[in-house]
Amino acid sequence: MRLILLFLFLSTLLNVNIVAATQVAPPVNIAPSLPNTQRNHDLVYQQLFSMHSQLASLDEKLQQQKTLGNDVKTLEAAQQALTIQLSRFQSQLDAQKNLQANKFTGFNGRIGDLKDSINWWFSILTIFLALGGLLIYKLSRKEAENVAHQQMEGFISSNADEILANAQVSLEKQLGEANTSVEYLKKYIDEARQIIEEKRKEVEAAADDVQRSIAEKQEPNPESLRILENSTNKISKGHTTAREYLNLASVGYGKKNYKETLKYLNLAIKTLKDSEKQTRFHAQLLWNTAIAHSMLKNVNAELKSYDELIQNFKSIHNEESWDFVARAMLNQGVVYAKQGKPDDELNSYATLIEQFKGSSNEDLQIEVAKAMANQGITYGQQGKPDDELNSYATLIEQFKGSSNEELQIEV
Structure with missing residues (x-):
């Protein structure tokens, strides 16, 4: 102033x-x-x-x-x-x-x-x-x-009660709207999760069905193959997991594109995490690789895949992978028979019988029974009736009391 x-x-x-x-x-x-x-x-x-x-x-x-x-x-x-x-x-x-x-x-x-x-x-x-x-x-x-x-x-002081009352009403309204939105979102998320879970189970069931067909060298179920193929169309090739590569390989197998099958199987093995190595999943990948080589009539590559599977898992004290090991030993003997190598064939059967004859697992028992039967046939082809009869007698004695249909067929 x-x-x-x-x-x-x-x-x-x-x-x-x-x-x-x-x-x-x-x-x-x-x-x-x-x-x-x-x-x-x-x-x-x-x-x-x-x-x-x-x-x-x-x-x-x-x-x-x-x-x-x-x-x-x-x-x-x-x-x-x-x-x-x-x-x-x-x-x-x-x-x-x-x-x-x-x-x-x-x-x-x-x-x-x-x-x-x-x-x-x-x-x-x-x-x-x-x-x-x-x-x-x-x-x-x-x-x-x-x-x-x-x-x-002065204005705020004079109108404090009214301002607070209006703010409270506005806040309660917004909270009510927010709670309604949260409840709707939770319901939507739950429904989405349920749909995703159902779809995941459907895809897994289709993948398992196709895998069983591959294990038995059979044609995959068309519906299972369709479901699996639809699921693989959404796979991002830039961030593909080993399991997704396996599904891609299974689709290739269903289409009889065995070269593509091998490509994805090799990618799956390379993509394996440390926690996935020497697990049943790893054994499955090696088994499928051998089957794909078999479909391509690549005998040496097939035998190599069987041997890799056996060496990696025969000494592991985890029975969930032993069915693949037993199948690999049995198929290895069959391939040696086609090559005219009876000694290698008999050695594969003997290794299988020795390792799994005492197992209570029925899947392993079936492989043991098949090995004994093939062993007897091979001895007969070699002109060794005593060894042949001994193999049959051992098979009959061990499994004659089993109620498993596949075992009874072998008996």
């Missing part, structure tokens, strides 16, 4: 002095030429005296304006007019040239100093007024903000 009053005072003072400056008495008019007489010389000197008086008065006013920092344009105009009049006397005052020149030089110097001084003070005053205006603006803005803040506080 003080700065505002100071600003108004300076503005008023500045205006007063500017008006005063504009009221400078005009210079005395002098005739354009004067006769060169003693009387006229005296008149000239009188006029010069009058002009000096005016210059003195002008100097005094310039000093005042310098102190107040006012506009000096009017004073400068008066000074210019007086200078013009003085110049007219130059031709009449040749005799007093040096004296008059020194006087005018002195006057001009003082007037120049006054001009520079007045200009400097005018610049200072301009900067001061600008800074003052900025301070006044900031103070006014701060006062306005304070007033607005006080009014807002």
